[in-house]
Amino acid sequence: MKNKILNGLVIGLLATLTLATGVMAINKIITVNRKNDQVKKIDEVSKCVVTLFGKKYDVTELRKTHSGGDIFKCDTDMSEIYQGQHGVDMNRVKKYLIADSQQVSVMVTPTTTSTSKNNCIVTILSNKYDVTNLRKTHSGGDIFKCGTDMTTIYTKQHGTNLSRMTEYKIVEKTNVVAVPTAKPTSASGQCIVTLFGNQYNITSLVISHSGGNVFNCGTDMSSIYQGKHGTSLTRMVAYAISGNSTVTSAPAPTSTTCIITVNGQQYDVSTFRTKHKGGNVFVCGGDNTSIFTSQHGTKWDMLHDYLVGGGRDDD
Numbered sequence: 001m002k003n004k005i006l007n008g009l010v011i012g013l014l015a016t017l018t019l020a021t022g023v024m025a026i027n028k029i030i031t032v033n034r035k036n037d038q039v040k041k042i043d044e045v046s047k048c049v050v051t052l053f054g055k056k057y058d059v060t061e062l063r064k065t066h067s068g069g070d071i072f073k074c075d076t077d078m079s080e081i082y083q084g085q086h087g088v089d090m091n092r093v094k095k096y097l098i099a100d101s102q103q104v105s106v107m108v109t110p111t112t113t114s115t116s117k118n119n120c121i122v123t124i125l126s127n128k129y130d131v132t133n134l135r136k137t138h139s140g141g142d143i144f145k146c147g148t149d150m151t152t153i154y155t156k157q158h159g160t161n162l163s164r165m166t167e168y169k170i171v172e173k174t175n176v177v178a179v180p181t182a183k184p185t186s187a188s189g190q191c192i193v194t195l196f197g198n199q200y201n202i203t204s205l206v207i208s209h210s211g212g213n214v215f216n217c218g219t220d221m222s223s224i225y226q227g228k229h230g231t232s233l234t235r236m237v238a239y240a241i242s243g244n245s246t247v248t249s250a251p252a253p254t255s256t257t258c259i260i261t262v263n264g265q266q267y268d269v270s271t272f273r274t275k276h277k278g279g280n281v282f283v284c285g286g287d288n289t290s291i292f293t294s295q296h297g298t299k300w301d302m303l304h305d306y307l308v309g310g311g312r313d314d315d
Contacts, residue, residue, distance in 0.1 A: 048074040049098070052082050057096040087141020120146040121170070124154045126290045129168040155297040171212055191217035192241070195225050200239040230279040258284035259308065262292045267306040 048060045050072055063070045068085075072078065086092065119132045122144055135142045140157070144150065158164065190203045193215060206213045211228075215221065229235065258270045260282050273280045281291055296302055 051077040053079050056098045058098055059096055084143050123149040124151050125293050128170040129165050160297045194220040196222050199241045200236055202239050230281045260288040262289050263300050266308040267303050268308050269306055
């Protein structure tokens with residue numbers, strides 16, 4: 001009888017231990033699952049997905065190793081930033097392409113925004129350029145923003161030298177301006193202009209001028225000419241009307257006050273224009289911004305000492 005009781009107690013104890021062990025195992029499994037769920041949630045929260053040209057990329061790992069640092073803006077479209085750095089080549093990020101996005105090796109050529117239907121037109125230092133073909137071969141990638149002024153971007157990379165852009169420059173042609181009857185001409189229909197007190201017959205030049213027909217026949221174009229070519233008149237000798245053919249430069253500026261505008265600021269260059277190494281290229285009383293940027297870019301501080309009213313009020 002005692003043995004039966006002992007056996008019963010032993011069996012009961014074993015059952016209790018087994019049950020307790022099972023409960024502990026179940027609790028452990030539940031705890032592990034909870035931890036896994038938490039890790040999964042953390043991973044989901046920290047995942048960084050960006051959009052590039054309509055495709056989504058998981059750059060979670062890339063942002064930790066990117067040579068340019070963590071520049072990624074998660075959950076945003078970074079197409080413009082990417083294009084500015086790498087052009088249209090998408091091979092460098094293809095391994096980060098999310099599976100439900102269609103994989104591409106090279107981005108489709110971006111659509112253009114310009115005044116021309118199929119061309120990409122940009123403005124640099126007040127000149128217009130058709131970079132439709134250049135954007136495909138540019139060593140720095142397709143960084144062009146069609147239909148915009150890219151002066152700042154260009155000068156930062158290449159300074160103010162535009163020689164590399166010559167073949168892409170758009171020359172706008174206009175109709176020949178009729179000769180006003182109020183001004184004397186040497187013959188009917190001819191175009192006579194005055195430069196620094198001298199008269200020139202530019203009838204043939206208005207047709208062949210590389211900068212297009214910018215002439216206002218029968219007027220004094222001294223300030224316009226000076227803004228483009230300075231004070232040298234050598235290029236105009238062939239067009240001088242009889243009696244003026246020996247004039248090769250404009251008369252020295254007088255001591256009268258010369259105020260110019262550059263980048264919205266006014267400067268008194270009355271004394272400086274006689275000392276300027278590039279000659280007297282200033283157009284007194286006019287906006288000289290394009291003249292200045294063509295030579296010096298945006299280095300406005302070069303004119304600091306001549307600012308009317310004291311120090312600059314901007315940077």
